[in-house]
Amino acid sequence: MSQHIDTHEEHTHDDHAGMSKGKIWKVFFILLFITVIEFIIALWIKPAGYFGDHAILIGNTLYIALTLLKAFYIVAYFMHLKFEKLGLQLALSVSFIFIIYFIVLMLIEGGYIHDHMPQL
Known part of the structure; x- marks a missing residue:
């Protein structure tokens, strides 16, 4: 026991x-x-x-x-x-960084069609 x-x-x-x-x-x-x-x-x-x-x-x-x-x-x-333990801190931090990266990427790429489409 x-x-x-x-x-x-x-x-x-x-x-x-x-x-x-x-x-x-x-x-x-x-x-x-x-x-x-x-x-x-x-x-x-x-x-x-x-x-x-x-x-x-x-x-x-x-x-x-x-x-x-x-x-x-x-x-x-x-x-x-x-x-918390270092593993959890790193897992959450890296995930947060990727989420921020994808948001910035979508904001940058979101204007691509508007900028490159011919005006009707």
């Missing part, structure tokens, strides 16, 4: 022991800071024309980068992916 019985409570407590209230608040303030930066860009910098002729491209690129950073923090800490 087995001497040690692994209960669900022991397993859960050991895997997620690194998530304290202090760390939760730290992640919250990081997310708040990123959101404030997004609002400053959207409501002050972009309308004032600080990005010049490429305002839409630079603004959208910054939004996407900041949103991906926020998504990383949410998935890593609040969905506990940071505390």
Whole structure:
């Protein structure tokens, strides 16, 4: 017979022991800071024309980068992916990268017919 019985409570407590209230608040303030930066860009910098002729491209690129950073923090800490095994982290990360790649590919190729079809 087995001497040690692994209960669900022991397993859960050991895997997620690194998530304290202090760390939760730290992640919250990081997310708040990123959101404030997004609002400053959207409501002050972009309308004032600080990005010049490429305002839409630079603004959208910054939004996407900041949103991906926020998504990383949410998935890593609040969905506990940071505390999972490396294999699961890699499987989800690689899948996410391929999904983003296919979305970008479809957006690029989606305009091909419109650009290359003769106008009727």
